[in-house]
Amino acid sequence: MKLIVRLIIIGALTYFISPLSVWWAAMVVAFVVCYVSPSSGLNAFVAGFLGVGLVWMGHAWNIDVKNESVFSSTIAEVMQIGDPILLVFATGLVGGLAGGFASLSGSSFRQLFTKTKKRSLYN
Template identity: 35%
Template sequence: MKFIIRTIIIVVAAHFSLLYFPWWSMAICAFFAGAIIAGKNLSTFFSGFVGLGFLWLIQAFIIHNDSGGILSNKIAELFGLSDGIYMVVISGIVAALVGGFSTLSGFRFRKMFSRNKSRGLYR
């Protein structure tokens, strides 16, 4: 349940931050979502990965279709790719990695300041 809530918060906050701020503002939204809603390492990473990857992929695909793929095709030629849709997919993967690592960084930042509740033999 925390995974779904964290993912939705990331998508909504990043969408509205991208309307007014640069692209890296989505990483800040993912960082704070990871810091606010606790979870496990893998769950936290994948919520940012899925949230920002999905958001960026959908937005890039909409821009690609609205413009007829003019810009993405030209950039794909620079990279030696045959079609501009590959650039849309690659940018979605990059955004997903940024989201995953940002959310994980926020979670680890929170964990850095929390106390360890389990008192083992050597603690």
């Protein structure tokens, strides 16, 4: 349940902040959300990966549709990629990896400041 809530928060904040700010603002969002909300490493990575990756892929697809794939076709020719839609997926993958590692960093940074319980012989 926390994964879904964290994913929605990261995705929504990324959606609203990304067009107004620099590209790495989404990574700051993922870092802060996973710092504030305690989670395991894999849970944080998946939330950041899907939250940022889906939003970036959606933005890339929206731009591609608005200019009728002219820009992506040109870039696909320059990069010698067969299909321009692969650029949309590559954008989502790059954004997802960056968001995943940012949220993993936020979760790990939080664990630096939390005290771990000492294990006793009786537990």
